[in-house]
Amino acid sequence: MKKAHPCGGMRWQVLRTGADFRLRCLGCGRIVEGPRRNFEKNIRKIDREPEDKPTPNPR
Numbered sequence: 695m696k697k698a699h700p701c702g703g704m705r706w707q708v709l710r711t712g713a714d715f716r717l718r719c720l721g722c723g724r725i726v727e728g729p730r731r732n733f734e735k736n737i738r739k740i741d742r743e744p745e746d747k748p749t750p751n752p753r
C-alpha cells in the first residue's frame with residue numbers, strides 16, 4: 695500500500711479485499727473500510743504475496 699495515513703503511517707494491512715476493502719493502518723491501528731472504487735483512487739496497487747514471481751536463476 696502506497697498511501698499515507700494522516701497519522702504518518704505508510705503501511706497498511708489488508709484485512710479484506712473484494713467489493714469492499716478493509717485496511718488497517720499499521721501506524722495508528724485505525725481500520726478503514728469502504729467500497730473498492732473509493733480506494734482505487736487513492737492507492738496504486740495492493741501489496742500482496744507475489745503469486746507468479748519469476749525465479750531469477752535457481753541454482
Ligand SMILES: [Zn+2]
Nearest residue numbers: 699701719722
Ligand atoms: Zn494511521
